[in-house]
Amino acid sequence: MKSIVILGGSFSGVSTAHRILKQTAKTGPVKIILVSPNTHFYWNIAAPRALVPGQVADDKIFQPIAPGFSQYPASQFEFIVASAKNVDFVAKKVVISGSAGNKTLDYDFLILATGSSTRADTPFKTLGSTEATRDALHDFQARVKKSKTIVVAGAGATGVETAGELSFEYGQQKEIILITSGPTILEGAIASVSKTAIDLLQSLKVDIKLQTKIIGSAQTPDGRQELTLSDGDKLITDMYIPTFGVRPNSSYAPTKYLNTDGFVMVDDYLKVKGVEDVWAIGDVSDLEPPQFMFANKQSAHLAKNIILILSNKKPLPYKSGTRGMGVQIGRKAGTGYLGSIKLPGFLVSMLRKNLFIDNMGPTVTGSAF
Template identity: 30%
Template sequence: MSDTQNFIVLGGSGGGLNIAHSFLKYMEPELKKLGKTYHLYIVDSSSHFFWNTGSPRSLVSATLLPTEKLFVPIADGFNSYDASLYTIIHGTAISWDVEGRTVTIKLAADEATQTLPYYALVLATGTRSPSPATSLHGNHMLSKAALEDLNNKIPSATSVIVAGGGPTGVEVAGEIGHFLNGSAGWFSSRPANPKAKVTLITKSDTLLPVLSKPRALTAETYLNKVGVDVVYNISVVSSTTDADGKTTVNLSNGEQWTADVYIPAWGTTPNTEYVPADLKNDQGYIKTNPTTLRIDAAGSRVYVAGDVGDYSRGGYHSLYTATPILAANIRRDLLAAAAPDETSVPDRLFTANNTETQAVPIGPRGVGAVNGWSLPSFLIWLLKGRDYMVGNALKTVHGRMV
């Protein structure tokens, strides 16, 4: 085992799992033929993958989208491989020694630490939103509990505040509005007998900044049709939950509002606390070569997969575009190191898609575009809004997306 090299993937996100499966399916067999032995380590703070794409519907009602469909054990996805080739570690990266080429993990079981040397390293630790209901905050049980708490509160709520005008905030507000208030008919702008006052707050002067202004205005119209009011140019400064369960939010305009349910959905924070400061930008995202997806400043064979890199726009569209290119470059580097006289493969280059591309379900409707071309509302419902593509959770964990 002394000649075995460690291939470490930090993060069981979609990007991390896709790279792990690519390595075991395709790269490891090729390298083995060249006489090279590798061991894959997958490290994640959660034992389960979270399909948080489906959380806007699941947080409203477990009947509409059962929470168990959102959480898939990571270990189950690797049972088809030789167990001697990989190790799954339930723990959190707490430090990274770039010069020494090691990462230190705090184990979830007993909080002991383990330091692993690496030959190749993929950083795929992702991002987190303010609420564990819409992203992992460590152990998946925190997210499951947050979803169940909202399942208990929302059906009886008469007032709901959602903060955030991006796709998560709009989808959450749309699902809640539709569940509580129903939907207006063809010739009505609002539901006839709304049960709850649902308010979506955004600090911007528009919704869904990736989309054009006309499509953003259509999104507001669709929100109105499920009884959601949109308030622009204010943000939540702080919030306090009372003993009776109601939440009071302090707004940037000096006002205080109180609601039965408050859901923060106003942005993401990269999970990069373990990354040295000089390798991150001002927002905490990892500085990544935007074409090769390597971290050039971190030495050889160090890469970024997914939202944690500064090259990514976020979301699965960006991930599915970048992952095959990243996998090809990792394969290229490992083969070149294993057989430098026989292997000469050029890099594959990634080009970010900065066009207007996004799909946002809003209750029974939706807005979106692909490469600037508008998608009809019924198609957004069919492709995403019908079940929030929850079938992709199993496919991701089991490597069927590779």
């Protein structure tokens, strides 16, 4: 029986574990060990809306991981709440650290799916444990509720959705300011999508400041934030929410296998370059942007290749997906694109109106795969 260790209990790790286990009738049994510092799966796609008090209950975005795998015998699946500390790719060993201390796992195959974190330690990603993420989310909700002025910094998808959710909920009750260093919002999107996003945010009374950087932040005596802007102006706000910048969770991996930004370097088969029997998918990989649709595509492809390898067949090269983006702006509008095509706003809004929350349960139980 082959031992497959999967590091990471977010979407990439959980979905790949289910996909492999559901297909092992073709290959004979394997033993999957899923390692995650989080007891619960976190549907962080909905984080921009969850920051708004009363909008998303905890059990709608946090679901325990272990019960989702109860359908598999203990001989085929084990869940360990721990963090990866280091990996020896030559000896095929992983050192993990949990409540019981350090433990060494041997593997035949290893899948790195540890995801990424926000540079500002905000609850748009997990924060080291389920408890820490939940506590941070509750703290944000409390601060949003009492704040009259909120500055959202960074105008990628997360920043745009966050500003839209806040403004949709509070309208004229709170001043919502979106700041970006770029010449537009949603940089990298086709121009018409960026323009539509600006129009939708402005219709919600979001104050958008383009080509502006926040170069300093200091707390005032009354507990507010004084932001120093690149043009020399000062901006006093009750709450400051940075949404820019992610860092890969790859500190356990030898640096020779990481690029200059810390992402794990992979080849056309999603294999870690220069290593046998180790793959990396999702946010921690250097292959594609850290987006849900790419993580899902990579997970499905890797699971298929693992089954092929276990069946003594050749794996297939991965074909990168078409670039695209969809953003929900408020709860009734959206915009997005796929390749060079702008998607109809009603279609994006229809697909994203609940930020895919209904998909969390089937993901954790595996019925989605």
